[in-house]
Amino acid sequence: MNAIMGSGILGLSYAMANTGLIGFSILLLIVALLAAYSIHLLLCLCIRTAVTSYEDLGLLAFGSPGKILVASTILIQNIGAMSSYMFIIKSELPATISGFLADDHSGAWYLDGRLLLVITAVCIVFPLALLPKIGFLGYTSSLSFFFMVYFAIVVVIKKWYIPCPLPLNHTLTYVEISNSSECKPKLFEFSKESAFALPTMAFSFLCHTSVLPIYCELKSPSKSRMQNVANLGIFLSFLIYFISALFGYLTFYGKVESELLKSYSRFLPNDLLIITVRLFILLSVILTVPLIHFPARKAFMMMFFSCQSSCVRLILVTLVLNIVIVLLAIYVPDIRNVFGVVGSTTSTCLLFVFPGVFYLKLSFEDFLSRQKLGACGLVVLGICIGACSLTLITVNWAYNE
Template sequence: MGKDDYNTTVQAGSDYRPIGEDHNEATPLLAQGVASRGASLTSSVFNLMNAIMGAGILGLAYAMANTGIIGFSILLLLVSSLAAYSIHLLLKLCDQTGITSYEGLGHKAYQKPGKILVASTILIQNVGAMATYMFILKSELPATITSFLSPGTSGEWYENGNYLLLLVTLCVVLPLAILPKIGFLGYTSSLAFLFMLFFAVVVVVKSWSIPCPIPLNLTLSLMSNASDSECTPKLFVISSKSAYAVPTMAFSFLCHTAVLPIYCELHRPTKQRMQKVTNISISLSFLVYLISALFGYLTFYDNVNSELLLGYDAYLPRDVLIMSVRLAILLAVLLTIPLIHFPARKAVLMMFRGERSFSWLSHSLSTLLLLAVVLLLAIYVPDIRNVFGVVGSTTSTCLLFVYPGIFYLKVGTNPPRSASSAGAFTLVVFGVIVGLLSLCVIIISWAQNP
């Protein structure tokens, strides 16, 4: 069998098993020998939630301020539902074809150009995400560590973000990223989710600690004319800044590059079990996102910062709980980097090595190269809101909406006028419109306010 013959067999150790059109979704994707060593459903849920939830949670309160409570809730529900549906389409294609990689689906649909396109998109998206997270660590970690120490300390090595970035990369990111299987990250992913949950709880608790209107002597020039009208929550808001909302949400719900690797390592990997993992992960992430965005907005209203935690610095300086939650978020971001590194490395290996067997040399070299590139890019990452907007409107919307729909229309076995095909077409149209409009508005806003 040639390495490109994806549609009739699937490899499980040294065994091959045919998958035809009558393949039952309760039938394991892989042979029992591999499934017995697979990750548990709980571990897979934590890994997928860790892939979903990251630094995007810091920008959602800002998105709510620019769309309104009801507008934001509708958009968040829409994006999360479409994310779950696009994963459903990917899993159906895997079930029908036996292909277990995003790049493989691109090859199946459009041969080598499709494979290169998907791999390049995954690489750009994940390298951009890792660079963004590294930038957050570089800019926030020194201040967070200093806040726990004596205010008089200065000139210490830990106040240099570049030193800290290099240290955490070598001591934490590299050892986790170089692991051969993504399932090994289940424990760190559960810890990262607990950190995110802690963040949501603190946002709720602190919503009663900051008065509104905020006293002028505490605003540090962030607010000029305080009034009771500014403490009235808005249900619907439409402005040029609203263009950042959907891209930020798309960036926040993008987990598609990690779905298939998690699927492959799932214990008894069936479409039904993986869909359960997806539904649980997206539902829990939706709740945490909505709660943190709502109470973050109800704390600062129109004065909410594009990175929520920055707002608390001005109004609750040296608050122990805020300092603790900032450290928790940074640790969650740190533990997310190895998880999104896996699909990026896989994309590199798929482009340059194809479907060859595992090699520690290639695995290690690609890991070191990617981390080196990300470390260099972290120095030049612009404002976090701009990163979310640009990445979300381009690569995120492609991976989240466009590619699953296109691949399903091209490869899927359902007739063109079926409900699934109509849903796939709608997904493509929605992704293209959202991506183009958001990108255009963001570029125009940059031109007006350089």
């Protein structure tokens, strides 16, 4: 569950606003079920091939090009994930600091999110990512799951504190708006913004690069028990995602921001619960980014260096990755762009396409067997979802320009 749940939870209310309550529920359920099925295929391959990593599956299926393809996909996916986390630091850290200060802080240096982002990256993220052993981060980052549960609880509570229609100003002074229909949830919705919904969901359920290492390191691995654990983890994550998305949407309706916490910052800027949520999310993000550095750096090294990595090379690669994610977080104007592009490309490949393709290549079953037909359907569906989403997102950008 710690591998599944991350920054995607902040974008799901926006996805619900642009697909409708029922439309979102159906799509989220489909993505969750497909994620569980693709994990099933990976576990089947793990048993038959004794392979312990996603990259090695690519190597076994298609040789060195397959390994490079998987490594590059994981690298881009992790850079996107780290960029989304750094974006949250840029957008939420100034509001969190100002929330704890009672004085007038207009024009203060700590209100510049880009400056705080650079300071955080240099003073915290980069040193932690360089540690040779970061076992303690594994334990502390597990707190992120409890932070997500707390976040969902606060979202439910705050539904009853913000009036609808929403106030026109940024205080809780109620302003009557004649159009009362904006306080009715839409069951189905389709607009140019809907293209971001499925990629955001795919981004939110991706844990597949962690499944094989976890399974292979168990003392007595069993496919059925591991599948049960994966199904339970996906189901509980689905519940937390759905509850937070639902009540976030029912609070702001069509006015919900692409990053949910920004919506609360507009209308409850000094609320204690919202400030603590921001603080917990930020702690979770800051402690998780160094962990994501490790598989990203491993994939980078695997692609460009064949020999044993030196200490200098490790530092330089970590520095380069840090610079890239900071620049992306600074210059990407909206977190939905990260969810959209990464979700429709690398997340879709790792979640749908690669498990299906590897199963078709490495399994010796008859092509008309149920498993191979399912794997084939997974591949086709993944390609269609990724291609359609990326095309619609590109058209949306061109339209906005």
